[in-house]
Amino acid sequence: MNPSLIFGYFLFQALFTGAVQALLDKEDLVILDFDVHRVDNLVSERFLSVTIDASLVAEEKFMHLLGSPKLRALANALSPAFLRFGGTTQDFMKFSPQSEYLLSWNNSRNSLRYQGHSCDTSELPPLLEDKLKQEWALQAQLLHQQELQDKYKKVKFSEDAVDLLYSFANCSGLDLIFGLNALLRTPGNTWDSQNAEMLMNYCESRRYIISWELGNEPNSYEKKAGIRVDGHQLGQDFLHLRSILQESKLYHSAGLYGPDVGQLREHRKDILTEFLETAADAIDATTWHHYYVNGRDATLKDFLDPQVLDTLAVKTNEVLEVVRSVSPEKKVWLGETSSAYGGGAAGLSDTFVAGFMWLDKLGLAAQLGLNVVMRQVLIGSGSYHLVDNNLDPLPDYWLSVLYKRLVGPEVLKIEVLWTSVPQQLLRVYLHCTNRNSSSYRQGAVTLFALNLSKRPIGIGLPACISNSSAEAFVLQSAEPGEEGLYSRVVELNGAPLKMLDERTLPPLSGAHVPPGEHLQMPGLSLAFYVLQQARAAVC
Incomplete structure (x- = not known):
C-alpha cells in the first residue's frame, strides 16, 4: 500500500x-x-557568495576599509565564496596607473601601499579605521542619493585600489571576480579593451589570481549612458575578452562570467538569447540579476508575502528556459541579488525581516538549479548590506554564516x-x-x-x-x-x-x-x- x-x-x-x-x-x-536516497540537485561549494559594489572606489581612500581586521574576520567566516567587485559603477570606472591624487590623511602614500598577497602587513591601523568609518557613513549617503537620482560619475582607480581589493579577497579566503567596464566603446560601438588590458597586465605582473566579468546589466546601457548594445555585439565583446585571456600565461583558463543581465522582460530576453547564441562558449556560467521589489516603495508586508517570494521561481524559470534552449549544459548564476533594488529598502533590507527573503532565496535557488547566488552587498552603500557602516554584522550576515556552516x-x-x-x-x-x-x-x-x-x-x-x-x-x-x-x-x-x-x-x-x-x-x-x-x- x-x-x-x-x-x-x-x-x-x-x-x-x-x-x-x-x-x-x-x-x-x-x-x-x-x-534521503538521492540528490535532487548539486550546487557549488561557493553557492552563497558575496559582492562589493564598485562604488566603494568612487573615492579611492575608502578602499582602505578592506584592510580592517574586523571586516576580514567577518568575510573569512563566509569562505569558501566568490567575491564579485562590480555593479553600476564598474561601467564608469577606468584604471589609471600612478594615480595623481593623494590620500586625504597625512600619511605618505608609500607607507600604506599594500602587497596583494600580504596579510600580516596589510592591516588598517585602528585610528585610520575609525576616521574612515566616520567619513564612509557620509559618503554612503551621498552615493545612495546619486543612485536614486540616476547620476553616474566617471571614476578613476589606481594600482593601490587593485592591491587593496586583492589583498582583502586573498586574505579572507574569497575568490575574486573583477567586473570590467564594457562602456569603453570604439567609434564602431565595439568594446575598447585597451584599458582592461592595461589592468590585466598589472594584475598578471603581481600574480593575482582573478576571474572576470564584462559589464553590468547591459539592458540598461541606453538609460545609463545613451549607448545601445545588442546581444550579438555583447557576445562579440566577450569573445574578444576571452581571446585576450587565452593569450595570457596566467589568465588563459581564468573564469569569465556574464552577461549579468537584469530580470527577463521586454528586450532583455532577446539580449540574453542573442548573447548566448554568439558567445556561450566564451563564458563559464551565465549570470543574471534578481530583486524582489522596488526599494523606494517596498513595505513590511512585501517581505513576508509568500506570493512575492514565489516570483523568484517564475523569473528563474524564464532564464533557465532561455539558457537550456541555447546552451543546455551551461551553469546559471545569480550574479547579483538582494531583497530590493535601488539600494535596498531603508529600515527593511538591513533588519531582521530581510532574512525571510534571503533564506527563502537560498533554498529556492538551489532547488531550482541555480549554481551560485551572489549577495549584494557585503559592504557598501545602500541598505541591503551584510555589514553596516561601522563594520558591525547585521541579521542577514549571521544568517549567512549559519547557512555556510550547516548547509551542504x-x-x-x-x-x-x-x-x-x-x-x-x-x-x-x-x-x-x-x-x-x-x-x-x-x-x-x-x-x-x-x-x-x-x-x-x-x-x-x-x-x-x-x-x-x-x-x-x-x-x-x-x-x-x-x-x-x-x-x-x-x-x-x-x-x-x-x-x-x-x-x-x-x-x-x-x-x-x-x-x-x-x-x-x-x-x-x-x-x-x-x-x-x-x-x-x-x-
Whole structure:
C-alpha cells in the first residue's frame, strides 16, 4: 500500500482520538516527508557568495576599509565564496596607473601601499579605521542619493585600489571576480579593451589570481549612458575578452562570467538569447540579476508575502528556459541579488525581516538549479548590506554564516504531507549537512525553514528519521512582536549575536532536541535543524 495512504489513515484516526487536536490547540502542525536516497540537485561549494559594489572606489581612500581586521574576520567566516567587485559603477570606472591624487590623511602614500598577497602587513591601523568609518557613513549617503537620482560619475582607480581589493579577497579566503567596464566603446560601438588590458597586465605582473566579468546589466546601457548594445555585439565583446585571456600565461583558463543581465522582460530576453547564441562558449556560467521589489516603495508586508517570494521561481524559470534552449549544459548564476533594488529598502533590507527573503532565496535557488547566488552587498552603500557602516554584522550576515556552516551543496527532496498552516506560511528546504565546516557525522541532513506566521509551528519528521536527535539553530528578533521585525539585532536560541571582540565571532552553538520530539519553530522565525542520525546514504 502507498505509504502516504497508510500515513493518512493513521493521521485520520489520531485526529478523532484527539491526539493531534490537542496539539493544534497550542500550535500549528506540519508533517514532512524526505527523500534521503538521492540528490535532487548539486550546487557549488561557493553557492552563497558575496559582492562589493564598485562604488566603494568612487573615492579611492575608502578602499582602505578592506584592510580592517574586523571586516576580514567577518568575510573569512563566509569562505569558501566568490567575491564579485562590480555593479553600476564598474561601467564608469577606468584604471589609471600612478594615480595623481593623494590620500586625504597625512600619511605618505608609500607607507600604506599594500602587497596583494600580504596579510600580516596589510592591516588598517585602528585610528585610520575609525576616521574612515566616520567619513564612509557620509559618503554612503551621498552615493545612495546619486543612485536614486540616476547620476553616474566617471571614476578613476589606481594600482593601490587593485592591491587593496586583492589583498582583502586573498586574505579572507574569497575568490575574486573583477567586473570590467564594457562602456569603453570604439567609434564602431565595439568594446575598447585597451584599458582592461592595461589592468590585466598589472594584475598578471603581481600574480593575482582573478576571474572576470564584462559589464553590468547591459539592458540598461541606453538609460545609463545613451549607448545601445545588442546581444550579438555583447557576445562579440566577450569573445574578444576571452581571446585576450587565452593569450595570457596566467589568465588563459581564468573564469569569465556574464552577461549579468537584469530580470527577463521586454528586450532583455532577446539580449540574453542573442548573447548566448554568439558567445556561450566564451563564458563559464551565465549570470543574471534578481530583486524582489522596488526599494523606494517596498513595505513590511512585501517581505513576508509568500506570493512575492514565489516570483523568484517564475523569473528563474524564464532564464533557465532561455539558457537550456541555447546552451543546455551551461551553469546559471545569480550574479547579483538582494531583497530590493535601488539600494535596498531603508529600515527593511538591513533588519531582521530581510532574512525571510534571503533564506527563502537560498533554498529556492538551489532547488531550482541555480549554481551560485551572489549577495549584494557585503559592504557598501545602500541598505541591503551584510555589514553596516561601522563594520558591525547585521541579521542577514549571521544568517549567512549559519547557512555556510550547516548547509551542504547536495539538495534533497522535501515535501509537506499534511499541514494546518495556510498559504505557504512555512517554507522548508533540505540539504545534506556541510561536512567540510562542521563536526557532524556522515549521513546528517540539514532542514532549514522560515515561519511567516505569527503562530508557533510544530514540525513532524518522517518515521524513518523520527528517532534522530537534532540540533536546533533558531533565529528570532531581539525584540518581541511585529516591531521586532525592524530590529538590527538577532538572537540565536534566545541569545543576542555579536562579535566577542574585533576579530572573533561567537561559537554559534545549537540547542539539543531529543529524539522523537517535534521540532519547535516560533512565530516569525528562521531556523536550521541538523538531524544527526538521518543516515542519508547520499550524504
